[in-house]
Amino acid sequence: MLPTPSLRDALYGFGICIAALLVAAIFFWLLADLAWQGVGRLDWTFLTTPPRNAGRDGGLAPILVSTSLIILVAMSVAAPLGVATAIFLSEFTPAGGRLARWMSLSLDVLAGTPSIVFGLFGGAFFCVFLGLGFSILSGGLTLACMALPILIRTVESGLRSSPIEWRLGAAALDLSRATLLWHVLLPAAAPSLAAGLSLGIGRAVAETAALIFTSGYVDRMPSSLFDSGRALSVHIYDLTMNVSGGDANAYASALVLIAFLIAANSLAFWFSNRIFGRRMARA
Amino acid sequence: MSVSWFRGKDRCALASIGRICAVYIAFFSSSLGHAADNRLVLTGSSTVAPLAAEIGKRFEEQNPSIRVDVQSGGSSRGVADARSGLADLGMASRAPNADETDLQFFTIARDGVGIIVNTNNSVRSLTDEQIVAIYTGKIADWSKAGGAAGRITVVNKAEGRSTLELFLHYFKLKGGDVKAHVIIGENQQAIKTVAGNPGAIGYVSIGSAEYEAGHGAHIRLLPMSGVAASVENVRSGSFPLSRPLNLVSKGAPGAVARRFIDFARSRSVHDIVESQFFVPVAP
Amino acid sequence: MTLSNRSSSSRSRRDTRLVAAVATAALGSSAIFVLIVGFLLKESWPALSTIGPARFLFDPAWRPTEGLFGLAPMLSASLAASVGAVILATPLGVASAIFCRHYAPPPIGWIHRWSMALLSGVPSVVIGLWGLTAIVPLIGRFEPPGASLLAGILILTVMITPTIALMSGAALDSLPDAYGRGAVALGLSREATLAHVLLPAARGGVAAGILLAAARALGETMAIVMVSGNVVQAPLSLFDPVRMLTANIALEMAYATGSHRASLFVSGLMLTALVIALAAAAWRLSGDHCHG
Numbered sequence: 108m109l110p111t112p113s114l115r116d117a118l119y120g121f122g123i124c125i126a127a128l129l130v131a132a133i134f135f136w137l138l139a140d141l142a143w144q145g146v147g148r149l150d151w152t153f154l155t156t157p158p159r160n161a162g163r164d165g166g167l168a169p170i171l172v173s174t175s176l177i178i179l180v181a182m183s184v185a186a187p188l189g190v191a192t193a194i195f196l197s198e199f200t201p202a203g204g205r206l207a208r209w210m211s212l213s214l215d216v217l218a219g220t221p222s223i224v225f226g227l228f229g230g231a232f233f234c235v236f237l238g239l240g241f242s243i244l245s246g247g248l249t250l251a252c253m254a255l256p257i258l259i260r261t262v263e264s265g266l267r268s269s270p271i272e273w274r275l276g277a278a279a280l281d282l283s284r285a286t287l288l289w290h291v292l293l294p295a296a297a298p299s300l301a302a303g304l305s306l307g308i309g310r311a312v313a314e315t316a317a318l319i320f321t322s323g324y325v326d327r328m329p330s331s332l333f334d335s336g337r338a339l340s341v342h343i344y345d346l347t348m349n350v351s352g353g354d355a356n357a358y359a360s361a362l363v364l365i366a367f368l369i370a371a372n373s374l375a376f377w378f379s380n381r382i383f384g385r386r387m388a389r390a
Numbered sequence: 391m392s393v394s395w396f397r398g399k400d401r402c403a404l405a406s407i408g409r410i411c412a413v414y415i416a417f418f419s420s421s422l423g424h425a426a427d428n429r430l431v432l433t434g435s436s437t438v439a440p441l442a443a444e445i446g447k448r449f450e451e452q453n454p455s456i457r458v459d460v461q462s463g464g465s466s467r468g469v470a471d472a473r474s475g476l477a478d479l480g481m482a483s484r485a486p487n488a489d490e491t492d493l494q495f496f497t498i499a500r501d502g503v504g505i506i507v508n509t510n511n512s513v514r515s516l517t518d519e520q521i522v523a524i525y526t527g528k529i530a531d532w533s534k535a536g537g538a539a540g541r542i543t544v545v546n547k548a549e550g551r552s553t554l555e556l557f558l559h560y561f562k563l564k565g566g567d568v569k570a571h572v573i574i575g576e577n578q579q580a581i582k583t584v585a586g587n588p589g590a591i592g593y594v595s596i597g598s599a600e601y602e603a604g605h606g607a608h609i610r611l612l613p614m615s616g617v618a619a620s621v622e623n624v625r626s627g628s629f630p631l632s633r634p635l636n637l638v639s640k641g642a643p644g645a646v647a648r649r650f651i652d653f654a655r656s657r658s659v660h661d662i663v664e665s666q667f668f669v670p671v672a673p
Numbered sequence: 674m675t676l677s678n679r680s681s682s683s684r685s686r687r688d689t690r691l692v693a694a695v696a697t698a699a700l701g702s703s704a705i706f707v708l709i710v711g712f713l714l715k716e717s718w719p720a721l722s723t724i725g726p727a728r729f730l731f732d733p734a735w736r737p738t739e740g741l742f743g744l745a746p747m748l749s750a751s752l753a754a755s756v757g758a759v760i761l762a763t764p765l766g767v768a769s770a771i772f773c774r775h776y777a778p779p780p781i782g783w784i785h786r787w788s789m790a791l792l793s794g795v796p797s798v799v800i801g802l803w804g805l806t807a808i809v810p811l812i813g814r815f816e817p818p819g820a821s822l823l824a825g826i827l828i829l830t831v832m833i834t835p836t837i838a839l840m841s842g843a844a845l846d847s848l849p850d851a852y853g854r855g856a857v858a859l860g861l862s863r864e865a866t867l868a869h870v871l872l873p874a875a876r877g878g879v880a881a882g883i884l885l886a887a888a889r890a891l892g893e894t895m896a897i898v899m900v901s902g903n904v905v906q907a908p909l910s911l912f913d914p915v916r917m918l919t920a921n922i923a924l925e926m927a928y929a930t931g932s933h934r935a936s937l938f939v940s941g942l943m944l945t946a947l948v949i950a951l952a953a954a955a956w957r958l959s960g961d962h963c964h965g
Contacts, residue, residue, distance in 0.1 A: 112862050119864035123776055126768030127785060130834055134788045137795065137803050137831070160665055161440035191698030199692055210699065212952050213706035219888030219948030220709060221919040223926065224941045228712045235476070241431075241461055252705045259702065260885060261843055264878040268847045284688040295847060299878075302843035306836065309794025316894050316923060323461045324439060335459050340796040344895065345462070347802050348576035349436050351598030351667060352605060361799045368794040372787070436927075464927020543818040548903065549738065550928025566736060571818045572914055573903035575924050579805070586810040589817055 141365070145358025153359060158326050161350050162342060167360060169328040171367070173243060173336025174312070176329065177322055178371065180247025181254060181311050186304065188251070189258030194288060196259065197266035218256035225253050226317035234321060241335035246322025250314060254307035261306065265299020266292055297379045304375035312368055315340040339364045430646055433461040434468015434481030435552075436576065437595070438635045441499065441666045442481055445654050448662065452653075456646060465552055469493065472638045478647045480638035484552035494641065497634040498654040499668040502596035503553050504619030504631065505612045506581070510588040513537040515613050522561050524591060527569030532589065545583050545592030546570035553577075556633050557593050585609050596629070597621050597667025625669045635668060713942050720935035729939055735905045735921070737933040744940055746907045750915035751947070753908045754822060754901070755890040758829035763883055765830070766837025771867060773838075774845055786842065793835035801896030804828040809900055816912040820902035823911040828896050833886035840885065844878020845871060884955050888948050894919040918944050 152166060159165035192210075200207035229249030239245045269292055277287040293300075315338075323335035326342070337345075343360050346353030432442050439462035446458030465482040472480030472493060486495045505521060507513060513536055516524070520536075523529040525544055533539040546568050547554035558565060574580045577595050584590040585608040596611065596619050603609050611619040615630055623629040637651055653659065660670040720729075724742055732743030769789060773782035805820075808827055813819025852874060856866035872879070902914020903924060916924075918940045926937050 112865070116862040116864040119868070120776055123768045123772050126765050127772035127777070130765050130769050130838070131785060131788060133831055134792050136807075137792075137800070140803055140807060141799070161444055188698050188701055191695045192702040195692075195695040195699035199695065210703055212949065213703050215884060215888060215952035215955075216945055216948050217706050217709065218885050219892050219944065219951070221892040221894050221922060221941065221944055223894050223919065223922050224709070224713065224944075227716075227926070228709050231712060232708060241459065252709070255702055255705065257885060260881050261840060264840070264844055264881050265847045267877060268844060268875065270849050285691045288691070298846040299843040302839045305790045306793055306839055309790065309835075312794050313796040315796060315798050319463060323459070324443070325459045325461070326443070327457075335461065340798060343796060344798045345436075345440070347798065348578045349462075350440055351578060351581070351595075351601045353578075357802070361796070364796065364799070365791055365794075368791050369787075372790050372794075466928045466930055470930070541817050543813075548924035548928075549736075550925055550933075566734075566739070570904055571902065572820045573916070573924070575898060575903075579899060582802075582805050583809075583820065586806060587813050587818055 138365070141358055141361050144355065145360075145362045148355050148359035149362060154363065157328065158342070158356075161353070162326070162346050162356055163350060163352050164356075167339070167342070167363060169326055170337050170339055170342050170360075171363070173322065173329050174339045174367070176243045176332060176336065177247045177250060177318070177338055178308060178311055180244060180332065181250035182304065182308060184248060184251040185254045185258055185307060189255050189303065189307075190262055190293075190300065192255075193259045193262035193266060194293075197263045198284065198288065198292070214256040214259055217252070218260070221316075222253065222314055223316040225249055226320035228252075229317060230320035239333065241321065241323035241325070242333045243322050243329055243336045244332045246318050246336070246338065247332075249317050249321045250311040253314065253317060254311050257310060258303040258307045261299045261303030262296055265296030265303075269295045301376045301379040304379060305372045308371045308375060309368065312364060312371065313340060314338075315344045319344075339367065428456040428646060430456060430458045430479070430650055431461070431477045432458065432468075432479045432481055432637070433463055433471040433477040434638070435465040435483040435635070436462040437483040437501070437552075438468075438481035438498075438637075441635065441663065441668060442637075442654070444662045444666065445498075445659050446650075448659065449650055449653050453649075458650065466550070469638055472640050475640065478639070478644065479650070482552075482636045482638050483633060484555065484636070485634055486636075492640065494639050494643070495634075495636040496639070496651045496655065497636050497671050498651075499635045499663045499666075499670055500624060500632050501635055501668050502619065502621065502624035502629050502632040503556055503593055504596040504599060504629075505591065505593050505614060506584050506599050506609045507591050507612060508584055508588045509608045509610050511537055511610070513612070515616075518561065518615060522563065525561070525563065525568050525570075540589045543571045543587050543590040544569060545572045545574060545580055545590050547580070547593075548573050548575050551575070552633060553593065553595070556631060560631050581607060581609055595667070596624060597669070601667050621667065621669060632669075710945065713938055713945065717935050717938035717942050720932050720939050724932065724936065726939075729936070729943070737925075737929070737936055742936050742939075744918065744921075744936075744943060746905050747916050747918045747921050747940065748943060748947075750822065750901075750908045751891055751917040751919070751944070754825040754829055754897070754915070754917060755887055757822075757826035758833055758890045759883060759887050761826065761830040762834040762837055762886060766834045766882070766886070767841050767872075767879060769834070769838040770841035770845055771872075773842060775863065775867060789835040789838045789842075792831070793839060797832065797893060797896040798899075800828060800832055801899035804896060804900040812912070818902065818914060820900055820914050821912045822901065822908045822915045825897055825901035825915065825917070826911075828900050829890045829893060832893060832896065833890050836886040836889060837879075837882045840882025841875065841879045844875035844882070847878070848874050880955060884951065887951055891944055891947055891951075892919060894923045898923050 154166060155168050156166035157169050196207055196210055229245060233239050233245035233248050273291055318338045318341050322338055324337055325335040326337045329336040343357050346357035439460055443460040446460055449458055465484055468480030468482050471477035524542055529535050530542055532542055572583055574583055577598055580592045580594045581602050584592045599611050613619055617623055617629050624632050663670040729742050729744045732741045734741045735743050773786045809819040809824050812824055852870055856870045897917050898920045903916040903920055904914040905916045908915045921940055922937050929937055
């Protein structure tokens with residue numbers, strides 16, 4: 108016999124809460140592990156001094172600057188390209204059409220391409236073929252390629268899930284496509300854009316393999332986008348895998364990276380809200 | 391980014407897209423700084439990279455007009471980049487192969503390779519025959535090698551790593567003979583794997599193992615052929631298993647590269663070599 | 674779903690420009706795909722033409738320096754780990770998304786959502802380090818060596834759950850409020866509203882999230898190298914150490930030359946083929962409801 112609706116409701120809620128609790132528990136276990144081993148090294152000088160003795164001593168200053176620049180380059184290329192492509196896919200190609208199918212297939216393939224392949228590709232294309240060398244620009248552009256599929260997918264699904272009535276309404280009012288998009292659909296898709304940006308930034312900040320081959324290993328303060336600059340994740344990788352005695356600083360760097368993510372995510376939410384979110388009310 | 395974002399209709403939308411593009415163009419073109427003219431690029435072995443980077447920093451201090459950019463990525467990569475001219479100098483953590491007569495190798499340090507086990511393991515020494523038997527799977531339990539009963543976990547290096555080649559060569563093994571339970575890439579991964587598994591045995595760089603064992607990691611270095619695995623014995627040449635860390639150049643190195651090589655082999659960097667747990671070469 | 678292109682509106686010229694702009698962007702995005710696949714093909718061509726695709730599947734072992742190029746065990750390991758991780762992560766991720774929006778009090782939901790965003794951004798090397806020092810010894814205590822398929826699945830689950838949670842959450846967020854209100858007005862229970870109204874409406878976004886997560890699991894490298902043991906063998910038990918295709922590329926690429934290097938790029942192509950198969954399967958599934 109089937110359980111009564113109210114019992115089923117309770118069980119369902121219970122299951123969901125347990126699952127969410129489990130995910131949260133894993134996250135806090137990980138976070139506690141990092142904090143336990145890294146927080147001792149964390150202070151203001153750690154953030155403001157350059158690394159010494161292969162990263163065992165000293166801090167992170169040039170690495171933080173390089174990382175921010177890499178993310179900035181990646182997002183400023185990927186965000187407009189991604190949003191425009193998502194608009195094209197969801198608004199100007201029919202859902203089951205051949206073009207849309209091919210494009211979404213190629214996006215899925217891009218999303219599943221291992222980061223190390225992106226690294227080798229970026230090294231061959233941006234560094235050698237375009238002559239950018241090991242540089243922050245090469246690294247940022249490679250990351251832009253990696254983050255694009257995530258960004259496009261999330262924004263596209265946000266655009267597609269807006270109800271057809273809005274489009275019909277816009278058509279009835281004789282609004283142009285551009286108006287409909289700019290004032291109705293994009294604002295409605297703002298949460299998706301925020302999620303896409305935060306996933307994209309997350310993936311970019313977390314990336315190691317692709318950056319070793321493109322933005323490189325140099326831990327000097329960069330003076331231009333054409334300088335090689337070590338990203339935080341590359342630094343952490345090097346400290347944990349190559350440098351004996353680097354673990355304490357690796358954990359501390361991982362904590363800094365998480366703080367960095369909090370900042371980047373807040374910025375992404377703020378940005379997508381500011382650009383698109385509020386306009387719906389005012390338009 | 392003020393009121394104009396919200397006021398207009400679709401024309402405004404297109405105009406703001408144009409404005410975003412303009413900002414990007416300005417952003418990227420302003421960043422077109424000029425790279426330093428006297429740049430020395432080193433690529434290759436991830437083992438040598440931290441050492442070369444530290445030597446590079448001191449070299450920069452003494453020669454302010456020169457910049458030394460160190461990129462990691464593996465010994466084969468270092469050799470390939472030196473050959474193709476992509477790098478001024480390659481870095482290789484191994485002796486030259488027979489087919490590398492077109493390249494010049496300059497040894498800047500030596501690194502010993504020793505066997506490690508977990509500190510919970512009661513075994514204090516193993517004969518060469520026992521090590522071979524363990525690595526070929528003929529001994530699968532510590533009770534047969536003089537320890538307490540417990541399954542042996544054989545930790546081996548991935549194909550192509552110079553420590554693997556050194557190890558196989560010394561014990562006259564072929565790659566296919568080894569029956570590994572865990573295969574690892576970098577040195578620190580071997581140390582962490584053995585430290586976390588009471589039954590594990592592995593082989594790693596002696597200097598870093600000595601340091602980690604002295605700082606609380608659960609690993610113990612075993613003597614080989616009766617010679618204690620220590621940096622001291624690698625320096626004196628009595629320890630049987632060691633490899634050179636090399637800088638590689640195609641033909642005769644250029645003037646700046648020559649100066650860097652001489653500097654990296656001189657007495658004035660011995661403290662750096664030792665601080666990275668390697669053995670300096672006699673000048 | 675899209676409106677007809679044949680608008681007789683006076684604004685059609687501006688629309689044309691908009692179409693031109695977004696079409697150019699879309700073209701640029703796909704160009705990246707073409708470039709990368711072209712790059713993979715170019716690099717793997719020496720191996721494909723001289724060794725032949727069949728041998729990559731049917732050679733008995735992976736010993737590239739001795740002329741054996743069997744990728745099948747690594748292919749099956751990649752599949753096993755990714756499928757396992759998706760099976761674990763999908764309910765966790767979707768439940769997390771629902772929890773944030775429909776069960777948790779707003780501050781807790783907000784914190785949970787933030788944790789997901791952060792977790793998605795923790796570098797794989799950090800998660801790998803945690804796996805190597807926390808998960809692997811834990812498994813090793815029961816079934817040595819600990820570095821195993823199971824460790825790989827668990828670590829991948831941790832990495833892809835946030836992707837599913839965030840994408841499902843975004844899909845739920847972009848549903849019109851009217852759906853939920855309508856369901857309440859009809860007197861539906863919370864369970865029925867979610868299971869029969871909101872989730873079905875958001876299934877496109879949820880499916881896209883699962884697909885992205887599966888692709889990420891297949892493509893994940895650094896963490897997998899650290900926890901899964903990397904022994905080339907078919908995954909016969911959860912406690913067997915296995916090597917995934919990506920781990921193979923990461924472990925050997927820096928040292929490989931000649932046909933060895935080219936055959937590593939073949940494993941990259943093979944991953945691409947896997948993802949194409951995955952995407953095709955997803956289409957089949959989503960294609961059904963498109964007409965419904």
